[in-house]
Amino acid sequence: MQDKKLDILILGGAGRLASSLASAWEKKHNVTTLSRTQLDIGNPHQLESALDQRPFDILVNGAAFTNVDLCETERETARLINATAVGQMAKIASKRAARLIHFSTDYVFDGSLPRPLTEEDIPTPASWYGKTKLEGEELVLSTDPRHIAVRVSWVFGPAKPSFIDAILKRARTESHVEAVNDKFSSPTYAEDCAEWLAPFLQPSSNGGLYHACNSGSCSWREYGAKALELAAAAGIPLATTEVGGITLAHMKQFVAPRPVYTLLDTSKLARTTGITPRPWETALKDYIQTHHASLSSAS
């Protein structure tokens, strides 16, 4: 049976994750995106009126105050965007009998448990960003059991540069690049995330909290080194394919504390959807071949 065509409204629509969800889901559904310039979710009147004016079966929140260091100093704004506005969305969606799909982060954990983290593990965020994101997901989950909060980690995708694009850019011209070698997690390919979450577009699917990222784990250094290896294999000219290691303690510019080990266990997602995320290396290879090698050969 053909799935029903749904009205999906995506906020923070120009973001890395939101853009990939929109491009994937608009093939089957009526997708509307609102970017920050069209709607500031931190303005409660604007938020209410923007949602009042549009039909939606599914509301997706891709908007967040994601600058982890700035969150430490702009605490009120971080709480407004990452928690208060999210609570308002959750209530409005619930009143409209719509499902909210909201995104959270591995930074709700302090990184001290040396094993993959499940949805049952107690979050103890070390940063203000992590604290406000935890408040946001709690507001979502306590408002309506149909709503979904999805924790992701190290998101990469074509809409907006991330760590991986930055290291590739540097390695094109610099003969020495380095990255942190004592912080571990798993990357999340935004385009894969659209596929993992598609089952939750069906109203009969279960709400709740889910961990979603590609499988396997790595340090930032290993992640960067794999990107350079794959880029070189795809024919992208590089000044180096080596990534030197530095420690987190070396990163004096970091204001917020970063968790050291936050690998998310995705077995609940796999049990619920029947989808096991592919290894991060395979997803990264796809990304580099599709979005970097083609650009490189065009230039």
Ligand SMILES: NC(=O)c1ccc[n+]([C@@H]2O[C@H](COP(=O)([O-])OP(=O)(O)OC[C@H]3O[C@@H](n4cnc5c(N)ncnc54)[C@H](OP(=O)(O)O)[C@@H]3O)[C@@H](O)[C@H]2O)c1
């Ligand atoms: N990126 C990661 O590695 C990572 C890791 C773990 C969890 N997450 C979570 O994943 C979700 C998506 O992240 P992402 O990587 O897609 O981040 P992103 O590319 O920075 O997207 C966030 C979007 O929110 C928008 N935004 C910020 N403040 C807003 C406001 N007041 N009103 C409306 N829109 C606003 C931003 O607009 P501007 O660009 O104009 O500011 C941006 O387009 C977030 O919930 C984030 O916490 C991300």
